[in-house]
Amino acid sequence: MPRSTVVRPEEIRRHNLSQVLQQIHRRGELTRAELTTSLGLNRSTIGDLVGDLVRQGVVDEHVPGGGEKAGRPSHVVAPRPDGPYVLAVEVEVERIVSAAVGLGGRVHVRHETVVAEPGPAAVVTQIARDARRLAARMPASATLVGVGVSVPGTIQRADGLVVHAPNLRWRNVPFGARLRTRLGADLDVRIGNNANLGALAEHQRGAARAMRDVVYIVGSVGVGGGVIVDGAEMYGAGGYAGEIGHIMLNPDGPECHCGSNGCVETYLGEHALLREAGVADDAFGPAAVAGVLADAERGVPPAADAVATVATSLGRTLAILINVFNPEAIVVGDTLAEILRIERPRVEREVERRAMAAARGCTALLTPDLGRDSSLIGASELAFQALFAT
Amino acid sequence: MPRSTVVRPEEIRRHNLSQVLQQIHRRGELTRAELTTSLGLNRSTIGDLVGDLVRQGVVDEHVPGGGEKAGRPSHVVAPRPDGPYVLAVEVEVERIVSAAVGLGGRVHVRHETVVAEPGPAAVVTQIARDARRLAARMPASATLVGVGVSVPGTIQRADGLVVHAPNLRWRNVPFGARLRTRLGADLDVRIGNNANLGALAEHQRGAARAMRDVVYIVGSVGVGGGVIVDGAEMYGAGGYAGEIGHIMLNPDGPECHCGSNGCVETYLGEHALLREAGVADDAFGPAAVAGVLADAERGVPPAADAVATVATSLGRTLAILINVFNPEAIVVGDTLAEILRIERPRVEREVERRAMAAARGCTALLTPDLGRDSSLIGASELAFQALFAT
Numbered sequence: 129m130p131r132s133t134v135v136r137p138e139e140i141r142r143h144n145l146s147q148v149l150q151q152i153h154r155r156g157e158l159t160r161a162e163l164t165t166s167l168g169l170n171r172s173t174i175g176d177l178v179g180d181l182v183r184q185g186v187v188d189e190h191v192p193g194g195g196e197k198a199g200r201p202s203h204v205v206a207p208r209p210d211g212p213y214v215l216a217v218e219v220e221v222e223r224i225v226s227a228a229v230g231l232g233g234r235v236h237v238r239h240e241t242v243v244a245e246p247g248p249a250a251v252v253t254q255i256a257r258d259a260r261r262l263a264a265r266m267p268a269s270a271t272l273v274g275v276g277v278s279v280p281g282t283i284q285r286a287d288g289l290v291v292h293a294p295n296l297r298w299r300n301v302p303f304g305a306r307l308r309t310r311l312g313a314d315l316d317v318r319i320g321n322n323a324n325l326g327a328l329a330e331h332q333r334g335a336a337r338a339m340r341d342v343v344y345i346v347g348s349v350g351v352g353g354g355v356i357v358d359g360a361e362m363y364g365a366g367g368y369a370g371e372i373g374h375i376m377l378n379p380d381g382p383e384c385h386c387g388s389n390g391c392v393e394t395y396l397g398e399h400a401l402l403r404e405a406g407v408a409d410d411a412f413g414p415a416a417v418a419g420v421l422a423d424a425e426r427g428v429p430p431a432a433d434a435v436a437t438v439a440t441s442l443g444r445t446l447a448i449l450i451n452v453f454n455p456e457a458i459v460v461g462d463t464l465a466e467i468l469r470i471e472r473p474r475v476e477r478e479v480e481r482r483a484m485a486a487a488r489g490c491t492a493l494l495t496p497d498l499g500r501d502s503s504l505i506g507a508s509e510l511a512f513q514a515l516f517a518t
Numbered sequence: 519m520p521r522s523t524v525v526r527p528e529e530i531r532r533h534n535l536s537q538v539l540q541q542i543h544r545r546g547e548l549t550r551a552e553l554t555t556s557l558g559l560n561r562s563t564i565g566d567l568v569g570d571l572v573r574q575g576v577v578d579e580h581v582p583g584g585g586e587k588a589g590r591p592s593h594v595v596a597p598r599p600d601g602p603y604v605l606a607v608e609v610e611v612e613r614i615v616s617a618a619v620g621l622g623g624r625v626h627v628r629h630e631t632v633v634a635e636p637g638p639a640a641v642v643t644q645i646a647r648d649a650r651r652l653a654a655r656m657p658a659s660a661t662l663v664g665v666g667v668s669v670p671g672t673i674q675r676a677d678g679l680v681v682h683a684p685n686l687r688w689r690n691v692p693f694g695a696r697l698r699t700r701l702g703a704d705l706d707v708r709i710g711n712n713a714n715l716g717a718l719a720e721h722q723r724g725a726a727r728a729m730r731d732v733v734y735i736v737g738s739v740g741v742g743g744g745v746i747v748d749g750a751e752m753y754g755a756g757g758y759a760g761e762i763g764h765i766m767l768n769p770d771g772p773e774c775h776c777g778s779n780g781c782v783e784t785y786l787g788e789h790a791l792l793r794e795a796g797v798a799d800d801a802f803g804p805a806a807v808a809g810v811l812a813d814a815e816r817g818v819p820p821a822a823d824a825v826a827t828v829a830t831s832l833g834r835t836l837a838i839l840i841n842v843f844n845p846e847a848i849v850v851g852d853t854l855a856e857i858l859r860i861e862r863p864r865v866e867r868e869v870e871r872r873a874m875a876a877a878r879g880c881t882a883l884l885t886p887d888l889g890r891d892s893s894l895i896g897a898s899e900l901a902f903q904a905l906f907a908t
Contacts, residue, residue: 282876291876341755357747364844365731368877371841376834376872379768388837388872444766447778451761452842454754482766482778486672486681487758 141177144169146516148177149231152187152207153512154332156232161202178205185269186211186231207231210267214511215259217277218322218504219251221295226258228266229508233333235501237265248290248301256310274316276511278325278503279303280350285367288319294385295350316514322346324370325506326496327354328361330459332509334497339456343449345372346461346502348417351393355453373397377444395441398463404434421466439471443478450483450491457492461502465495531567534559536906538567539621542577542597543902544722546622551592568595575659576601576621597621600657604901605649608668608712608894609641611685616648618656619898623723625891627655638680638691646700664706666901668715668893669693670740675757678709684775685740706904712736714760715896716886717744718751720849722899724887729846733839735762736851736892738807741783745843763787767834785831788853794824811856829861833868840873840881847882851892855885 147167152158164174181187189203207230218225224246227238239258243250255277263272281293288304304319311317320328327344336342342356353372355362362369373393374386381390382400394400398417405420423431446458460468468475472493479488496502537557542548554564571577579593597620608615614636617628629648633640645667653662671683678694698707710718717734726732732746743762745752752759763783764776771780772790784790788807795810813821836848850858858865862883869878886892 282874284876341759357752358750360748362747362843364877365846365880366844366876368874368880369731369842369844371844371874371877374841374874375838377766377769379834386874444769448765451764452759453752454756454759454761456755484672484758484761484764484776486674486756487754487761490755490758 144173145177145180148174148181149186150516152205153231153233153516157204157206159202159204163205178203181205207234209234209236210269212271212273212515213266214273214508214515215255215262215275216504216508216511217255217258217275218507219246219277219279219296221245221280224251224254224258225504226255226262227504227508228262228270228272229505229511230270231512233505233508236270237262245296248298248303248306252303252306252310255307259311272315274511274514275307275311275318276325276507276509277303277307277317277319278322278507279319280322280352282368282371283319283321285363288317290319291368316511318510318514320507320510321352321354321367321370322503322506323352323372324354324361324363325510326352326461326502327356327370327459327506328509329498329502329504329506330461330496331356331361333505334502335459335494336457341453341455342457342459343372343453343455344459344461344496345445345449345464347373347393347396347398347464348462349398351396351464355455357453372445372449375445375448377441392441392445396438396445396464396467400441401434401438401463401467404437405431406434417463421463421470424470435467435470436474438467439474440478442467443475444482446475446493447479447482447488450479450487454487455491457494459494459496461496468493468495534563535567535570538564538571539576540906542595543621543623543906547594547596549592549594553595568593571595597624599624599626600659602661602663602905603656604663604898604905605645605652605665606668606894606898606901607645607648607666608897609636609686610670611635614641614644614648615894616645616652617894617898618652618660618662619895619901620660621902623895623898626660627652635686638688638693638696642693642696642700645697649701662705664901664904665697665701665708666715666897666899667693667697667707667709668712668897669709670712670742672758672761673709673711675753678707680709681758706901708900708904710897710900711742711744711757711760712893712896713742713762714744714751714753715900716742716851716892717746717760717849717896718899719888719892719894719896720851720886721746721751723895724892725849725884726847731843731845732847732849733762733843733845734849734851734886735835735839735854737763737783737786737788737854738852739788741786741854745845747843762835762839765835765838767831782831782835786828786835786854786857790831791824791828791853791857794827795821796824807853811853811860814860825857825860826864828857829864830868832857833865834872836865836883837869837872837878840869840877844877845881847884849884849886851886858883858885 160174187205188208192201213228213230216227216229224241228236282291290298290301290303292299308317323346330336340359344354346352351373353370355370374391376390377395378390382394383389384391384394402412407416420431424435577595578598582591603618603620606617606619614631618626672681680688680691680693682689694709713736720726730749734744736742741763743760745760764781766780767785768780772784773779774781774784792802797806810821814825
């Protein structure tokens with residue numbers, strides 16, 4: 129049976145209020161006139177809705193200065209810095225970043241803790257501590273309205289169970305439930321995969337703004353992905369969709385930690401790059417990767433050849449993604465963005481050869497706008513989604 | 519800028535009318551009580567909306583017989599056989615099938631013409647002839663409300679341009695525009711890819727009813743696909759998404775007509791099966807395929823080995839689809855359904871080995887419910903979508 133989408137009149141006001149809020153969140157400051165135009169509602173309805181949000185302490189209104197122009201200038205509506213905010217957290221292998229993020233995606237305060245492969249209990253404790261610390265630095269009237277956390281692993285969407293986070297060495301951790309218990313049951317807590325959240329952020333506020341079909345691929349040690357289909361995040365039945373790092377590129381390829389072999393990650397991950405460049409296993413790490421990229425840029429072998437080999441595999445992966453998704457853009461992040469920068473013609477040649485002609489003409493190859501903050505901003509967007517749901 | 523989804527009160531009635539119509543279309547006969555429950559509207563509103571549709575000649579109402587039960591039985595609402603209908607057409611390499619399809623997906627009349635690699639002009643003429651012929655066999659009051667056509671090729675969604683249909687040998691044919699001109703400009707004419715339409719039909723009326731995330735893969739000479747993401751067809755930026763047949767399975771694999779090599783189609787298509795089974799090229803055809811499948815079923819080499827080889831490649835392909843889409847089901851059609859039937863354990867072993875653990879538990883491997891009519895029924899669904907759009 130299809131899901132019913134009937135709308136009852138009493139839902140309209142709530143729905144429209146949420147639409148106004150979302151417009152302000154997406155676009156920052158807006159005039160009433162701009163709201164009227166984008167939402168297709170009349171001026172008095174917009175005035176009423178904005179009035180509601182002003183009374184609730186969510187937005188401020190001001191009349192732009194000058195006043196020399198003919199006619200009355202339209203009021204400017206802007207998020208209040210002491211209005212509602214969310215706690216966004218990015219859990220990484222070597223650090224935990226927490227931030228208080230307001231409407232409009234503004235990072236009010238942030239806090240970074242260096243950790244090493246933290247266990248779930250330590251992370252829950254750290255996030256609770258960060259929540260208090262950030263709240264203390266926010267204005268008294270500011271209200272925490274939700275929590276979003278980015279984890280580098282496979283997440284069960286319904287309850288935030290971390291099925292497997294290989295680099296954190298977590299397996300079947302009921303992380304969402306534990307965090308909910310610690311932070312208070314009435315707070316909406318959502319857990320997301322770091323690459324899915326990076327895709328969300330780049331779509332909402334980054335390189336793929338205003339696009340409806342986007343693939344995001346991010347690669348450092350691991351390779352992850354997130355996909356936007358017709359303007360919405362693709363999650364799949366359990367929330368596990370978008371495992372781009374585990375598309376098989378070659379049935380006879382290297383073994384992968386997932387139990388298969390020849391996965392994209394075994395060709396595009398940093399370990400593959402370092403191995404190709406002849407770096408010894410005990411020297412693996414960020415410094416070695418930076419060294420290989422710098423050498424490759426100057427054309428020094430074997431680094432240059434290693435980057436070229438990875439670039440060819442990147443082109444093959446992008447061709448598969450183009451044939452499957454026909455996206456407007458693929459956003460390529462992290463170390464893979466460096467590979468694309470250094471060897472773009474090689475990547476494009478491989479795409480040209482392997483992607484279907486009709487689809488490949490549609491797709492721009494981009495790098496992220498939000499840099500290292502994509503997943504953190506994505507976590508804040510995830511938290512705000514709860515606020516906007518009507 | 520996000521697309522506005524504000525709802526104005528005056529749109530509600532039209533929207534609700536369309537919802538009632540869609541319920542009847544999806545589910546066939548329904549009582550008013552069932553409509554009330556599924557749409558969450560009150561009884562008098564449902565009564566009004568149904569009254570409208572009765573007056574428009576779209577549905578009939580009757581009181582179920584018997585009358586022995588306590589209380590008044592709820593009226594049954596059913597599509598009228600002389601109500602609105604669409605023209606659904608499936609263009610294949612050896613035949614053109616046309617049908618007049620009513621609400622509820624009922625095929626009133628159908629017509630089949632045997633052709634051989636028809637050119638666009640011949641197909642347009644044939645469809646116009648079929649439209650007249652079918653109309654003559656329909657009741658006088660029945661109105662043609664839309665046309666949907668399935669073509670085995672890459673279709674530009676916006677205007678129905680056939681970019682490339684390799685087996686028909688069509689390239690850049692403005693098929694939608696030509697058909698619109700021939701049939702009359704006020705008729706909504708939509709062209710779709712045969713595999714995309716098969717996916718639509720199996721999702722609406724077939725094996726994947728009521729599922730929200732589904733992949734459909736269909737293979738005979740060519741291999742195509744269609745994907746349902748969160749309840750809606752995935753089209754991509756230009757309408758070319760879902761080219762599952764051209765996912766690269768092996769960078770060193772056989773040459774493909776698309777210009778790449780090692781595509782899924784070169785491992786799963788019937789030519790690959792026949793070649794593996796040692797059939798001479800000049801004996802290729804449906805009879806040879808049937809022979810190989812029959813031999814394989816009785817365990818006769820080399821047919822059995824050929825089917826086993828294709829089954830392994832099918833498992834690899836399904837594993838990629840599971841990692842990318844995390845679907846509730848993959849529907850496997852046509853010759854590939856036979857491969858799955860004969861070698862299911864082998865296919866499942868390969869999926870087990872190569873798909874991520876979290877996602878593979880979600881996915882059922884199914885075969886189509888609608889058999890050879892999937893694309894034709896999908897074409898009718900495509901035509902009805904125009905009617906339901908509010």
